[in-house]
Amino acid sequence: MAIVSNSVGYLDDGVLLEAFFAYNDSFSGRRPAVLINHTWVGRDDFVAEKAKKIASLGYVGFAVDMYGKGVLGSSVEENVKLMQPFMDSREMLQNRMKAAFYAVKLMPWVDDSKIAAMGFCFGGLCSLDLARTGVDLKGAISFHGLLGAPGNTEGNIIKAKILALHGNDDPLVPAEQVLAFEREMTAAGADWQLHAFGNTMHAFTNPAANNPDFGTVYQPDADRRSWLLMENFLTEIFA
Numbered sequence: 001m002a003i004v005s006n007s008v009g010y011l012d013d014g015v016l017l018e019a020f021f022a023y024n025d026s027f028s029g030r031r032p033a034v035l036i037n038h039t040w041v042g043r044d045d046f047v048a049e050k051a052k053k054i055a056s057l058g059y060v061g062f063a064v065d066m067y068g069k070g071v072l073g074s075s076v077e078e079n080v081k082l083m084q085p086f087m088d089s090r091e092m093l094q095n096r097m098k099a100a101f102y103a104v105k106l107m108p109w110v111d112d113s114k115i116a117a118m119g120f121c122f123g124g125l126c127s128l129d130l131a132r133t134g135v136d137l138k139g140a141i142s143f144h145g146l147l148g149a150p151g152n153t154e155g156n157i158i159k160a161k162i163l164a165l166h167g168n169d170d171p172l173v174p175a176e177q178v179l180a181f182e183r184e185m186t187a188a189g190a191d192w193q194l195h196a197f198g199n200t201m202h203a204f205t206n207p208a209a210n211n212p213d214f215g216t217v218y219q220p221d222a223d224r225r226s227w228l229l230m231e232n233f234l235t236e237i238f239a
Helices: 045-056 076-088 090-105 122-132 175-187 220-237
Strands: 003-012 015-024 031-037 060-063 110-120 139-143 161-167 192-197
Touching: 003 045, 003 090, 015 045, 015 090, 031 045, 031 090, 031 122, 045 060, 045 110, 060 090, 076 090, 076 122, 090 110, 090 122, 110 122, 110 220, 122 139, 122 161, 139 220, 161 175, 161 220, 175 192, 192 220
Parallel strands: 031 060, 031 110, 110 139, 139 161, 161 192
Antiparallel strands: 003 015, 015 060
């Protein structure tokens, strides 16, 4: 087995974006693809490694770029500045996600009828928002993602199956937001599931997270369990 990886450019509203992709060249023919959405930092090594792990499962891993080629935050202040425009305009966020969705469909290794999206923190919200637009997505997976509704997708039917993986002690996603999310998904007709991990805060999949005052702490058990849940989910939606 050899994992092949590279980068590919694509455009949204005149902004040059650069995704990182990976696939296993021992598989022949077209295969499902998974969009992998980054945290508020930008398209970094964390999501590149996830793309390679997705490739090892037999899919194409496509690490999305939301900010622009080479743009990465290096502090909390920079990260907020990069993310905030997308939080202020969820339509802009959704359009950028659609650009990635259409870009991955054009790749020669991809079965364009079998696309899913996953993401971490801000990236979890990006994945869910793509599903909320009603595009023909097989599934959306949120790892410790923000769950708040965008406000511009009411009435849409969500075609994608939904998997939300949530830390029960996440201060950025309080219980009221979780309940509102469950009601939103039900109203949209989604096939949804939410798994909450006890004694688990935000950013539980990130080994570098160690700031309980900020609410970001790595939790290895939740990290391992959530990945297994994701693997099973992908097997189901791509069957």
